[in-house]
Amino acid sequence: MNHASGQQTGNLPDINQRNADWYIDKIVQYLVFLSGISAIILIVGIFIFVTIEGFGFLLEDFSFREFFLSPWWEPTDDDEPTYGILALMAGTASVTGLAMLVAIPFSLGSAIYVAEFATGKTRETLKVLIELLAAIPSVVWGFIGLSIMNPLIIDLFDVPVGLNILNAGVILGLMAAPIMTSICEDALKAVPDRYREAAEALGGTRWQVIYKTVLPAAKNGLLGGVLLGVGRGFGETMAVLMATGHAINMPSSVFDSVRALTATIAAELGETAVGSPHYQALFTIGIFLFTITFIINLTADLIVRGIRKS
Amino acid sequence: MDSGIDMNTTTQTEIEANTELAIGTSALNLWYGDFQALYDINLAIKQGVVTSMIGPSGCGKSTFLRSVNRINERLGYVIINGSIDVFGNNIYDPEVELVQVRKQVGMVFQRPNPLPTSIRENILFGHKLHNRDKKYSRDDEDEIVEESLQQVLLWDKVKDHLKRKATELSLEEQQKLCIARLLPVKPRILLMDEPCSALDPKGTAAVEELIWELRGKYSILIVTHNMAQARRASEECIFMLMGKVIEHTDTADMFVTPQHQETADYIEGRYG
Numbered sequence: 282m283n284h285a286s287g288q289q290t291g292n293l294p295d296i297n298q299r300n301a302d303w304y305i306d307k308i309v310q311y312l313v314f315l316s317g318i319s320a321i322i323l324i325v326g327i328f329i330f331v332t333i334e335g336f337g338f339l340l341e342d343f344s345f346r347e348f349f350l351s352p353w354w355e356p357t358d359d360d361e362p363t364y365g366i367l368a369l370m371a372g373t374a375s376v377t378g379l380a381m382l383v384a385i386p387f388s389l390g391s392a393i394y395v396a397e398f399a400t401g402k403t404r405e406t407l408k409v410l411i412e413l414l415a416a417i418p419s420v421v422w423g424f425i426g427l428s429i430m431n432p433l434i435i436d437l438f439d440v441p442v443g444l445n446i447l448n449a450g451v452i453l454g455l456m457a458a459p460i461m462t463s464i465c466e467d468a469l470k471a472v473p474d475r476y477r478e479a480a481e482a483l484g485g486t487r488w489q490v491i492y493k494t495v496l497p498a499a500k501n502g503l504l505g506g507v508l509l510g511v512g513r514g515f516g517e518t519m520a521v522l523m524a525t526g527h528a529i530n531m532p533s534s535v536f537d538s539v540r541a542l543t544a545t546i547a548a549e550l551g552e553t554a555v556g557s558p559h560y561q562a563l564f565t566i567g568i569f570l571f572t573i574t575f576i577i578n579l580t581a582d583l584i585v586r587g588i589r590k591s
Numbered sequence: 592m593d594s595g596i597d598m599n600t601t602t603q604t605e606i607e608a609n610t611e612l613a614i615g616t617s618a619l620n621l622w623y624g625d626f627q628a629l630y631d632i633n634l635a636i637k638q639g640v641v642t643s644m645i646g647p648s649g650c651g652k653s654t655f656l657r658s659v660n661r662i663n664e665r666l667g668y669v670i671i672n673g674s675i676d677v678f679g680n681n682i683y684d685p686e687v688e689l690v691q692v693r694k695q696v697g698m699v700f701q702r703p704n705p706l707p708t709s710i711r712e713n714i715l716f717g718h719k720l721h722n723r724d725k726k727y728s729r730d731d732e733d734e735i736v737e738e739s740l741q742q743v744l745l746w747d748k749v750k751d752h753l754k755r756k757a758t759e760l761s762l763e764e765q766q767k768l769c770i771a772r773l774l775p776v777k778p779r780i781l782l783m784d785e786p787c788s789a790l791d792p793k794g795t796a797a798v799e800e801l802i803w804e805l806r807g808k809y810s811i812l813i814v815t816h817n818m819a820q821a822r823r824a825s826e827e828c829i830f831m832l833m834g835k836v837i838e839h840t841d842t843a844d845m846f847v848t849p850q851h852q853e854t855a856d857y858i859e860g861r862y863g
Contacts, residue, residue: 476704479700479769481662482660482662483772483776484691485690486690497708
């Protein structure tokens with residue numbers, strides 16, 4: 282009798298015991314949590330920093346009319362500095378617009394080919410190549426714009442300067458195309474195969490199946506991909522700085538040199554006195570860019586998430 | 592659902608009177624890569640009759656069905672020799688246009704697969720593909736939609752919300768819609784690959800009833816793993832095993848006096 286009961290109590294584990302595994306588990310949980318929220322903290326931190334730096338300008342020298350509607354960006358004028366970003370916005374918008382004209386057909390075309398036509402090794406190779414293209418540093422693209430596109434445009438169109446909207450638009454379009462291709466391809470792959478089978482069994486040709494069934498079913502994802510490309514275009518700095526000609530100008534044709542918002546910050550920030558109105562004006566441009574790209578990316582993300590859910 | 596045996600006897604005379612073949616195959620062999628799925632299939636499937644194909648999983652019945660409209664070729668690694676004649680024309684002839692084959696041979700899949708558009712658009716999808724050069728007014732199209740949905744006994748249920756997304760319908764209704772959208776293309780053969788396996792008993796009964804309705808107007812070839820269904824809903828029956836056709840007779844005879852031991856064993860449930 283004693284023997285039996287002794288054995289039972291002896292075998293009962295101590296339920297309050299915490300061994301090393303328990304502590305490691307807790308620590309890892311906190312670490313992962315911290316790294317998880319750090320991204321959010323950093324983004325909020327950056328936004329606050331940029332806002333504080335630009336805030337002085339917003340309070341004192343900022344005039345909504347002048348800032349958004351004047352094409353004169355003359356912050357270093359000794360008598361009367363003006364801070365108008367209209368020409369810079371026109372520069373960014375025209376380059377991004379042209380870039381999308383270049384990138385959308387390219388990326389849609391290659392996404393359709395990779396997702397719907399290519400099979401086996403071809404498909405895998407192409408996917409790797411596209412990822413590789415997306416990893417080319419933007420300064421390299423800028424270099425291509427300066428040293429290859431520039432003389433090419435001068436030769437082809439007989440214009441005095443080859444650093445202009447056309448140059449930057451093409452370069453930026455080629456830069457944005459790989460990431461857009463990737464996302465559009467994901468969107469096409471997410472279309473269930475039974476839709477294709479249904480349409481094909483009804484007698485659709487390959488192209489009819491894609492055009493009438495796959496593309497409409499994937500349209501949200503495709504739109505998301507294009508919007509991310511637009512976001513990329515707005516935010517791109519180095520290649521645009523090198524290929525646009527960096528001249529403040531309200532463009533009237535694709536052969537005009539322009540200057541982009543991002544390139545202005547990159548080129549001028551290092552040469553201004555910290556805290557001066559010029560310095561603060563540049564940060565205000567930063568706030569503006571940040572807000573726009575944030576909205577574009579958020580919209581794109583929501584659209585893409587939308588399809589995943591349904 | 593009326594008793595299938597009853598109807599078999601009534602249609603017997605029609606079958607004999609009408610000897611033109613809907614599908615005829617000779618020495619059909621099919622490989623998926625290295626794996627041979629069909630061996631020397633020689634079948635003569637009559638026009639205007641509901642023919643069912645039964646057999647254990649992997650016996651090749653779906654494979655055969657999917658080669659009659661050449662949808663198998665989507666896979667890309669299918670090799671076929673021999674021939675399949677659809678109303679006397681070999682559909683594996685190199686000259687044959689795939690789209691024309693699929694116009695003649697409609698297919699209903701195991702899982703209902705309506706397109707993610709409206710009910711109306713689903714019905715008109717095939718019609719629009721094949722009549723691109725002709726102009727149809729909205730009234731003509733409405734008529735086509737109504738007629739097709741009437742035929743599958745779905746019109747009364749959906750006539751007030753034709754703009755609703757087809758994917759929101761119940762599975763049974765989706766499957767009926769998938770049959771309905773074949774009709775405007777005017778196929779002569781309907782292939783059905785286990786059309787009821789995703790449906791509940793009520794839905795199954797409804798779709799079987801529909802198959803009976805369509806018999807005569809179309810030659811229907813239906814693959815099923817459900818022997819009771821083959822017995823209820825078909826006039827002729829084909830039993831396949833390991834990629835070969837074992838027996839092909841009237842459904843009534845197959846289930847009462849099977850000619851082969853394998854058939855008898857399968858019907859009695861000794862394997863499968």
